[in-house]
Amino acid sequence: MVRTTTLTAALAATAALTLGLTACGTASDPKPSGSDGGDAALTVAASATPHAEILEYVRDNLAEEAGLDLDVKVFNDYVLPNTATESGDVDANYFQHRPYLDDFNAKNGTHIVPVVDVHLEPLGLYSESARALADIGPGDTVAIPNDTTNGGRALKLLDTHALIELKDGAGQDATLADIADRKGLTFKELEAATLPRALGEVDAAVINGNYAIEAGLNPEKDAFAREAAEGNPYANFLAVKEGDEDDPRIGKLAELLNSAEVRAFIEDEYQGSVVPAFGAPRD
Structure with a gap:
């Protein structure tokens, strides 16, 4: 099933209230229904370009064979994807690099962690x-x-x-x-x-x-x-709330995002504007 939802700044107030109610939670908070695996759809928040486009390629070409039901939600800013992941409104996000995430967690009391690097967008x-x-x-x-x-x-x-x-x-x-x-x-x-x-x-x-x-x-x-790509610390990655790293659906998506098919899609679609940067996130 093709499902892509765009969330705009009109949701900012709601997300801010949600964060206020959840930021004091910990990684031991109960997971949303379905986050322990199974057949539930995996909902991922993403920036429109190229993140959602890459996820949509995975959803339309690779996910069904892997047994993954993937739902992509498009966000237009750099705050709501993390607050929605923290609150459990989405299962994961894909839009950011490690320096930004570390700064965001420190300032907002959130508990988001990287899972797998996917690509670099040179500034x-x-x-x-x-x-x-x-x-x-x-x-x-x-x-x-x-x-x-x-x-x-x-x-x-x-x-x-x-x-x-x-x-x-x-x-x-x-x-x-x-x-x-x-x-x-x-x-x-x-x-x-x-x-x-x-x-x-x-x-x-x-x-x-x-x-x-x-x-x-x-x-x-x-x-x-x-920016030069080699040795660049700003690779963008799939991220989840701490404690959800072992969700089988996350494992499936991580594997697909680092697949040869996704590498070819990134290289063909973006012609150097976006560069594959697969592997484990940098510490």
Whole structure:
């Protein structure tokens, strides 16, 4: 059965209330019905692109033969998938990388854990007005994601390409306060999902790969600067609430997401804009 549901920001208030009631729970809280395996549908929250697209490929081409009933719910932000997983409204999620999850758990008292890495979306620097990286300089405004981990990731990218200089020792959670030399640039911190729409209002923006793709941008062709894939700690993974890692349905999905068929789908569908990054999550 084909089932894909889109949940928008209209559910934010409900999710926030749910989190308020559940954030004090622990991994020993009762699991939702069916989470111990069996024939119940496995509901996974995901960002639209490429996460839901990859899950839909699995659902439509691989899941039935594996005995998995997969239900994909599409979310349009980086908060609700985790709060819905914590509360048990969904069984798992697929949208985030380890630095973001670690920061989210610490700030929200949630208990989400990674299961298996699937892909990497290289972060890129885009502009509607500049023709080359060298055109971006003093007096220009650059927009970056306003969440801690992706903001630091963006600053690292700018530092790597000499648009700014970070202080010695600035790590993956670098902030604007860690910039030693802005080289004349002004920064605007915005929610990651809004960055493609802001391109017309700023001189350049550092955009997450999934949002770039949704906006019709190709990270491989359109970005002036792009993260390297090798050794990158920002692989996106399947995640569950702690205690649900051994759910047989999760095991089936994890295996399918790391299959040769999914590798071929990612490589053919995204042509380098999304890169397979299979294996156990980094600590």
